[in-house]
Amino acid sequence: EPEVTQTPSHQVTQMGQEVILRCVPISNHLYFYWYRQILGQKVEFLVSFYNNEISEKSEIFDDQFSVERPDGSNFTLKIRSTKLEDSAMYFCASSRLQGFGQPQHFGDGTRLSIL
Amino acid sequence: DQQVKQNSPSLSVQEGRISILNCDYTNSMFDYFLWYKKYPAEGPTFLISISSIKDKNEDGRFTVFLNKSAKHLSLHIVPSQPGDSAVYFCAASTTSGTYKYIFGTGTRLKVLA
Numbered sequence: 701e702p703e704v705t706q707t708p709s710h711q712v713t714q715m716g717q718e719v720i721l722r723c724v725p726i727s728n729h730l731y732f733y734w735y736r737q738i739l740g741q742k743v744e745f746l747v748s749f750y751n752n753e754i755s756e757k758s759e760i761f762d763d764q765f766s767v768e769r770p771d772g773s774n775f776t777l778k779i780r781s782t783k784l785e786d787s788a789m790y791f792c793a794s795s796r797l798q799g800f801g802q803p804q805h806f807g808d809g810t811r812l813s814i815l
Numbered sequence: 816d817q818q819v820k821q822n823s824p825s826l827s828v829q830e831g832r833i834s835i836l837n838c839d840y841t842n843s844m845f846d847y848f849l850w851y852k853k854y855p856a857e858g859p860t861f862l863i864s865i866s867s868i869k870d871k872n873e874d875g876r877f878t879v880f881l882n883k884s885a886k887h888l889s890l891h892i893v894p895s896q897p898g899d900s901a902v903y904f905c906a907a908s909t910t911s912g913t914y915k916y917i918f919g920t921g922t923r924l925k926v927l928a
Contacts, residue, residue, distance in 0.1 A: 704858070731914070743859065743904065745915040756913055791858050798914040800866045803849055808857035 702726040704807035706792050712813045713782050721777045721810045723792030732775045733793040733804060734767065736760070743791065749775065779812075785815045818842045819907050821919035829927050836922050838905035841886060845907040848878060849916070850890045853902045854912040863890070864901075866910075895926045 705724045713719045725732050734746040748755040749767055757765075766778045775794075779786055789811050793804040820839045828834045836850075846867035851859035865872040865879045865888070872879050876889045892899055902923050906916040 701911050706858075724908075733915070735916075735918075743906075743918040745917070754872060756915060793858075795855070795914075799910045800847055801864070803861040803864055804916060805861060806851075808856065808858045 704792055704794055704805055706790075706807035706810050708810060709808070709812045710813070712815060713815050715784055718782050719779050719782055719812065721779075721790050721792075721812070723777070723807055724773050725792065725794030726796075726805060727773070728741055728803075729794035729796045731755075731795045731798055731804075732767075732769070733795075734777045735791045735793060735806075736788040737791065737809075738770045738785075738788045746777075746790075782812075782814045784814050787812060818845075819905060819917045819919040821922050822903060823922050824920070825923040825925070827925045828895045829926060830897055831894045834895045834899065834924055834926065836890040836892075836903050836905075836924065838888045838890075838919050839886060840888075840907050842907070842917075843886070843911075844909045844911075845917075847908045847910050848879070848881060848888050848894075849906045849908070850877075851904045851906060852899075853904060853921070860906055892924075895924075897926050897928050900924055900926045 707722045732749040737743045741778045747761045764780045768776050789809045791809045793806045795802050795804045849864040850862040853859045863877045882887045902921045904921045905919045
């Protein structure tokens with residue numbers, strides 16, 4: 701069964717440094733998402749992306765965050781200047797279409813640790 | 816933001832018995848509901864969904880019930896198996912305009928052999 705793959709599985713970064721989290725969505729999917737889960741808290745929506753544009757972003761997704769689909773397969777999340785509170789599990793998800801019967805499929809996540 | 820709530824952080828059930836996981840929501844605009852299962856060190860795995868035009872959807876051992884008037888949904892697992900032990904998240908979405916999922920806090924299910 702096709703999967704969403706994320707790399708790296710664990711990223712340790714110094715505060716203030718830039719970090720790029722990478723995702724390869726399922727190949728025939730058109731809609732892409734990033735979510736995060738801070739330890740002990742809910743999975744929270746960050747951003748959705750379709751047709752090379754951001755469709756929606758949450759208030760968490762401020763100017764420090766950006767997303768890109770640099771080629772036909774990768775979908776990346778960049779944090780420009782990381783803060784301690786960015787430490788979380790980041791999940792990429794994709795769906796073929798949107799709406800009923802088109803669930804989002806999640807990768808296994810990247811654990812981001814900011815020191 | 817408590818739009819989706821799972822009030823039971825954990826649940827233990829004997830193997831072979833029924834597991835019932837509950838979820839409440841507050842936003843009446845939600846019209847698509849999903850259940851995901853999550854093992855440690857893995858991402859959420861889609862289990863089953865239901866649209867607001869139905870009150871029940873069944874897939875094998877998994878059945879989701881939706882009570883719109885009570886803004887409540889539940890996931891039934893029958894019979895429960897030890898491999899079902901995981902954290903279960905309910906999620907809700909609107910299918911008009913925005914498709915982001917709002918997740919509950921999860922219920923850790925432990926199925927005892």
